[in-house]
Amino acid sequence: MWFKNLRVYRFSRPCDITADSLETALTEFSFKPCGSQDRQQLGWVTPLGKHGQTLLHVANNNLLVCMRREERVLPSAVVKEALDAKVAEIEEAQGRPVPRKEQQTLKEEIEMQLLPRAFTRSQMTFAYISPANNLLVVDASSAGKADELVSLLRKTVGSLPVVPLTSKTNPAACMTEWVKNGPLPDGFGLLEEAELRDASEDGGLIRCKQQDLTSDEIYAHLEAGKMVTKLALDWRERLTCLLEQELVIKRLKFNDILREESGNADDIDAVAKFDADFMLMCGELANFIPELMESLGGEEISELNG
Structure with a gap:
């Protein structure tokens, strides 16, 4: 259980969702397969797959859910x-x-x-609520998938006052400054991948891979006015990721040593392994997310009703 993407949402008021109340609410919106005339169906399934019985998995008060989306494929x-x-x-x-x-x-x-007569295909989207940190974290590469899960969760619990995490400083401006002038905030290190984009509407785009981002070539592009809109980063040698200017994390990868801390699959059963992985991941992200926001000038707190 390791997320590969992060779309993080902040509760605008203290999260009062409990495991018992959420488990009950999820049951009403459990997944049902597409009927003969349904184009798609959304619903909750057990995060543990074939090893689970309940629609909610709880570890250290973190509440993990899984949305299944089934659609009929009609070319x-x-x-x-x-x-x-x-x-x-x-x-x-x-x-x-x-x-x-x-x-x-x-x-x-x-x-x-x-x-x-059309075939069906399914996709799973995971997310967890951290009441202690007042966060909802969704593992989705696209905004559309994240929006679907948030909408279903809002429908499920009746009220979900969350907004995407926002920094006080423009992430693109921060990333550009890190690459152009340095140094990076404590704990963060540059990797060898970035996207540079001209600020004008029809401006050029440069994608760099396996490239020394401190080179004169990259500096010249930044001096010419390009901004860093995506940047590969290392965090304390615990994880690596690609940070995008919309404050979305993609290609999240946790350090192998960290992943091994939960034990080998041969040593423990599948449920215990899943639980250990989930707790480790939540623990790491509970430290990573605040440090990331601090590196971007702090979090912009939004007011939200509903």
Whole structure:
């Protein structure tokens, strides 16, 4: 149980969600597979997969949930082929062109006919609530996936007053300063990957990999006005990540030594291994997130109702 991405949300008031209340609420919105006419379904499943029975996993008062998204896959090419055949049939039988509005109606009818035979695919999205730290942490690479989970969780618990974590200083400005002039904040180190973008609307974009970011070449780009919008960082040799200007963490990777602290899978059962990994991860992130925010000038506290 190790997250690969971080989208972090701050509760605008002390989090009062408890394990018991959340477990009860999750049951009402448990996952149900797509019916014959459903395009997609969202719902909660056990975070432990085949090893779990409950929809909530709790460790050190951190509340882990897992959302399953199932959708029917209906390729547009298949729909178009069926629609073209139907339009051709009508034109030949009735000797008239089929207007666009009628074609749209035919398309919708064809999709409804094909849906029951369409394959389904599923995706899991994990998140945990840390009441002690007043945070919701979502493992999602895209904003869309995170928004789906937050919306479902809000519907599940009735009220979820959270906003994305925001820093007092523009992350792109901070990252640019780190690379251009240094030094980095205590505990953080540069790796060899970054994205540099011109501030103008149609400005250029440079992606660097396996590149010394302190080189004269990179400095020249920054002097010319480019900003660092993505930056690979090491944190205390405990984890590495790619920090984006939207304050999103991607390609999060925990140190192998840390991962081994929870024991080998051969030594302990799967549930104990999962639990140990989750506790270790939450412990690391409880230190990493505040230090990251401090490095960006501190956290901007937002007011939110609801």
